[in-house]
Amino acid sequence: MDKLIITAALTGAEVTREQQPALPLTPDEIARAAEECAQAGASIVHVHARRPDGTPTQDKAIYAEIIEKIRARCDVIVQVSTGGAVGMTAAERLAPVELRPEMATLSMGSVNFGDDVFLNHPADMAAFLAAMKEFRVRPEFEIFDAGMLHSLQRWLKQGVVDGPVHVDLVLGVPGAMAGTPESLMFLRSQLPPEATWTVAGIGAAQLPLAAMAIALGGHVRVGFEDNVWYRKGELATSNAQLVARVARIAGEMERPVATPDEAREILGIMR
Amino acid sequence: MDKLIITAALTGAEVTREQQPALPLTPDEIARAAEECAQAGASIVHVHARRPDGTPTQDKAIYAEIIEKIRARCDVIVQVSTGGAVGMTAAERLAPVELRPEMATLSMGSVNFGDDVFLNHPADMAAFLAAMKEFRVRPEFEIFDAGMLHSLQRWLKQGVVDGPVHVDLVLGVPGAMAGTPESLMFLRSQLPPEATWTVAGIGAAQLPLAAMAIALGGHVRVGFEDNVWYRKGELATSNAQLVARVARIAGEMERPVATPDEAREILGIMR
Amino acid sequence: MDKLIITAALTGAEVTREQQPALPLTPDEIARAAEECAQAGASIVHVHARRPDGTPTQDKAIYAEIIEKIRARCDVIVQVSTGGAVGMTAAERLAPVELRPEMATLSMGSVNFGDDVFLNHPADMAAFLAAMKEFRVRPEFEIFDAGMLHSLQRWLKQGVVDGPVHVDLVLGVPGAMAGTPESLMFLRSQLPPEATWTVAGIGAAQLPLAAMAIALGGHVRVGFEDNVWYRKGELATSNAQLVARVARIAGEMERPVATPDEAREILGIMR
Amino acid sequence: MDKLIITAALTGAEVTREQQPALPLTPDEIARAAEECAQAGASIVHVHARRPDGTPTQDKAIYAEIIEKIRARCDVIVQVSTGGAVGMTAAERLAPVELRPEMATLSMGSVNFGDDVFLNHPADMAAFLAAMKEFRVRPEFEIFDAGMLHSLQRWLKQGVVDGPVHVDLVLGVPGAMAGTPESLMFLRSQLPPEATWTVAGIGAAQLPLAAMAIALGGHVRVGFEDNVWYRKGELATSNAQLVARVARIAGEMERPVATPDEAREILGIMR
Numbered sequence A, B, C, D: 001m002d003k004l005i006i007t008a009a010l011t012g013a014e015v016t017r018e019q020q021p022a023l024p025l026t027p028d029e030i031a032r033a034a035e036e037c038a039q040a041g042a043s044i045v046h047v048h049a050r051r052p053d054g055t056p057t058q059d060k061a062i063y064a065e066i067i068e069k070i071r072a073r074c075d076v077i078v079q080v081s082t083g084g085a086v087g088m089t090a091a092e093r094l095a096p097v098e099l100r101p102e103m104a105t106l107s108m109g110s111v112n113f114g115d116d117v118f119l120n121h122p123a124d125m126a127a128f129l130a131a132m133k134e135f136r137v138r139p140e141f142e143i144f145d146a147g148m149l150h151s152l153q154r155w156l157k158q159g160v161v162d163g164p165v166h167v168d169l170v171l172g173v174p175g176a177m178a179g180t181p182e183s184l185m186f187l188r189s190q191l192p193p194e195a196t197w198t199v200a201g202i203g204a205a206q207l208p209l210a211a212m213a214i215a216l217g218g219h220v221r222v223g224f225e226d227n228v229w230y231r232k233g234e235l236a237t238s239n240a241q242l243v244a245r246v247a248r249i250a251g252e253m254e255r256p257v258a259t260p261d262e263a264r265e266i267l268g269i270m271r
Ligand SMILES: [Mg+2]
Pocket: A109, A110, A111, A112, A145, A147, B109, B110, B111, B112, B145, B147
């Protein structure tokens, strides 16, 4: 079983300071949170940029500042989001990929997302993939529902994507797949050969699915983007607090936590 | 185990005469095909309207003509589609529901669909449900992926929908859930209590999933909308030919085929 | 998908003429039944010997007579049982293997079996395997419960058995695994790589599991050993009647039935 | 989700001092170990008696001494084993049940067990059940393979057993069901309604299956009977060390550990 890769999803596109007062928003805050998470055991940070007013943006300059400031502090892998926000074009969403970060997310389809639709048109998906190839960015394929894994299988079969792939199973978004052990086990049974996977449980699903992933040989994503609570009725005080708990559980379960360089090796990221 | 309800999906929104020369397009053709399918064992016909040039339409007048002509020929349950075509508004797609057909489809989310996106915005879904309640139309919930079943579970929990529900598991659309036995078994394991279900396997998945559904106590949808072939390399000669094969397999498997009135009772459709 | 191998389990060790008047018991009756089943589509016959009074026996001479008489009539693969009856020693049970039939069963563990225990001690299992290797008999591994598949996996891992293996999933014996679609799907998900498999559903499970196996790419065993009924309340008139129904369903499902030579090729049986 | 019941399986019938120097064998040692485990978070101790020479025994007097000495120290629930050892009669194995302990195990079938067969004849199982009813002992149904759960379902259906039942899923015995997450999820999907369950993973399966059970709402059994190691290459220093780790993981996962009285309430044990 590989060492455990913990991803910290620090900010997201939708969470607010009202919901989570410790949410990092500025490049400085994000870089500081990244360093704390790295110290707590994270080897990847998944980042979204925000404007000074807190609204989500795919502005390349802000992403550049975030990446630079994280790199100044620690060696954690930076994974940029290409999710963007409702209404953005594919080109806008792709902007941070041009910065050649080590990783970027690539969502494998469209799905209702709470009261909205998270649109990923097939043509846009192809454009995202082409850009990641061009800029030599390792994709993390975001899987919100079973059909998205099937679409990835089709890409593999067509040779558009070369394996082994790395996927993120995002479970518990209203409109997408349920945040249940059954969902996790089913998706796991449908993974492409040699795929590595992480699980991002939303809200109350974060902790139980993280423990299952540790036991199953998968990897774990936690952080404010997916869940702002430490326990029922008690907000987490930082992203690092959530990372540290996963690291402690992994320690009890004899699953060592990967350093960023170990994570690079597991994921096949060349520097 | 209930008697077997066979649904014939006669026309769809996308299949062309080039792909399937026997495709029924006009109200007269659709009514004739419905009658043939009813004679072959179908108790529901799932209908889409087309304009004289073959393009899809949600025109209420055309649906009215289709329904009237089917009713003149046979007692089969008419289920209208609310799927519409890319670019239609929710109001347009809802038009045939106002005709108070016995059933209508209600797609439970958004999903990539081949080279397009099949959009079902949460707000539109709520509008579709409200209309079906108002016009006393029994919904068939269309499930293209696992998350859509979860959304239906949420509606049931919220009391927005009262059970038992009837669902159609549409398996094999590129972009949605794979047309595999594993998909079928997983969705079946996640059904709401007392739900009735049918399976619509796309293309080559139609026949094996139909046989599984017969064995599992589910129901079966076949027809040109989902599959134009009788066997590999050989087009079906009619929708009824596909229905008749399912009826023969059901006969061999000691699963009697339901009449339209028996289907109404199984599905809780009041006339 | 391979062509469909139908095995006819003609007699078994326990069924009586009182339960099934058409049960073949003598070598002549068994040979005649084998020929009828071969004509109806079976490529393997699974045989048990009985004494003139109908009680089960592993007497080599009777097995020899059965095999000779079958071979005089048709080319079907003869698979002898090593199950024996309660109280027999392993050596007794092994006797027919010395006749070098093309196949023999090898039960992969112990399990309660109705009001008895079907004992297969680990040391006896090893002896059975050694004998089958010595006499160059292709084993069909009988799997009555999930743990038995695990034991086979262990043999494969230890190199005691070389793959690909052929297994028979016997589902529905009281005391063993339930005769349900869920059991079948679970065992199928746990098969060794490249394994071929057949399913023997007991009693009312025979027909639905047969249909599922046809759809899933597995093979099918039917016959009086497992089920004496044609339909609820109506006894089958012959083993061949049960075989013929499976062949008809396979025909409807576009799954051609294998000849004995095609079955030999699929199963890797050298002559 | 109920509070977590941790069972400590202190001694077993087969483990030796050579394998695990800290193995408790005498009534005094067992009672001391029980108290330590209770302090570490166990609410049930599963006990086997040994003779002074370390061989397993179902001697009622020794069980009586064990129970008395445990009760003198702490309030933990005592669950006696009825497994006995190879060659014992059902009456011998049942002896400790006559002491009216709060719980006793009832194995639901026969299965190969390493190099032996663990025999539980259907008639003996019925005798065990009758005795537990007579002496008002709460059974824990031991499930070593999928078919055993099916046998329990049959007892429930026949009304021989009243639900809700409590089962122990013993996973990883060579000859029985594999100690894998897939096994656990499958058995869990087949549980009778309202059943409570614990998982006893054997050897290296103990820790990952324990973590899964905590996440899934099940309960956990650990201890030297099932596993003598703390981690790869390092023996546990006591049963309590294994219990304490489970309690720590449960704490991290916000699943509080049950006291003995809370366990009694969850399991429906009247005193
Ligand atoms: Mg979807």
